[in-house]
Amino acid sequence: MKLEGRVALVTGASRGIGRAVALTLAREGASVAVNYVNGAKEAENVASEIKAMGRRAITVRADVSNQEQVRKMFAEVTQSLGGVDILVNNAGILIPTSLMETTEGDWDRVMAINLRGPFNCTREAAKTMMHKKNGKIVNISSISGLGCAPTGEGAYGCSKAGVIALTSVAAQELGPYGINVNCVAPGWTKTDMTNAKSGAKADEINVRKSGLAAMRRIGEPQDIANVVLFLASDESSFVSGQVVVADGGRMDFVSHA
Numbered sequence: 001m002k003l004e005g006r007v008a009l010v011t012g013a014s015r016g017i018g019r020a021v022a023l024t025l026a027r028e029g030a031s032v033a034v035n036y037v038n039g040a041k042e043a044e045n046v047a048s049e050i051k052a053m054g055r056r057a058i059t060v061r062a063d064v065s066n067q068e069q070v071r072k073m074f075a076e077v078t079q080s081l082g083g084v085d086i087l088v089n090n091a092g093i094l095i096p097t098s099l100m101e102t103t104e105g106d107w108d109r110v111m112a113i114n115l116r117g118p119f120n121c122t123r124e125a126a127k128t129m130m131h132k133k134n135g136k137i138v139n140i141s142s143i144s145g146l147g148c149a150p151t152g153e154g155a156y157g158c159s160k161a162g163v164i165a166l167t168s169v170a171a172q173e174l175g176p177y178g179i180n181v182n183c184v185a186p187g188w189t190k191t192d193m194t195n196a197k198s199g200a201k202a203d204e205i206n207v208r209k210s211g212l213a214a215m216r217r218i219g220e221p222q223d224i225a226n227v228v229l230f231l232a233s234d235e236s237s238f239v240s241g242q243v244v245v246a247d248g249g250r251m252d253f254v255s256h257a
């Protein structure tokens, strides 16, 4: 048990990567707060699975882009489970439009959820963590944030590049308080996000993306959760400010490096 006695808050844990992260941290002994914004039923299902493992879990609704809702979420988690030891900034959205089609509203929405969300949650988590002189923050960026965002991912890629910059600054500023801040940059992973983007062509796109990876497959949410677990555990105690790419060895991205 790597996380016995720890309290973890995973944003966007009702589905996809966040769900896999919440279940993985719980399997290692953590009590988990399952954040969501719309998917109450899905979040309840995740919490039920965690409770069935004999761990504590709550669901907590909050739009991460809203500072007040984030404040209330942390207060609720602290009251129910205790102060947050592990924060996973996972919640995110993709609005797949070209730059010319992207409205100012779309741009602001993507930035608000994908970048202001982690900013809001990091600051709220850090209050407790700085006091405890201990904590782990894991941000979920994307290979699209590494300077190679593909067509249709302008706002998304910029928000995810911002998450990498946020990781670096937070690592510098919070490191002296015993807080590790790291980032995972997943490649194409099978979730609602990638299915929604692909629509009826999902299978075709998945085959194409598989061919671009050295491992010849697309990612599963568990592939990403395994990396998050390492960064959330004491095994990564001397790792901070890093971006771990989990993309099956995307050859098109390697060629850009």
Ligand code: NAP
Residues within 6 Å of the ligand: 011, 012, 013, 014, 015, 016, 017, 018, 035, 036, 037, 038, 039, 040, 042, 062, 063, 064, 065, 090, 091, 092, 093, 113, 140, 141, 142, 143, 185, 186, 187, 188, 189, 190, 191, 192, 193, 194
């Ligand atoms: P997903 O299946 O679409 O799930 C998104 C999650 O975020 C849901 O739990 C959703 O909650 C939550 N969410 C959305 N807006 C929110 C908000 N304003 N406040 C709180 N929660 C919110 O997406 P995913 O593929 O698992 O993606 C998870 C993270 O990985 C994202 O940051 C994404 O950018 C990143 N990522 C994904 C891929 C990929 O290929 N899938 C690749 C690279 C990076 P509700 O259920 O309540 O709507």
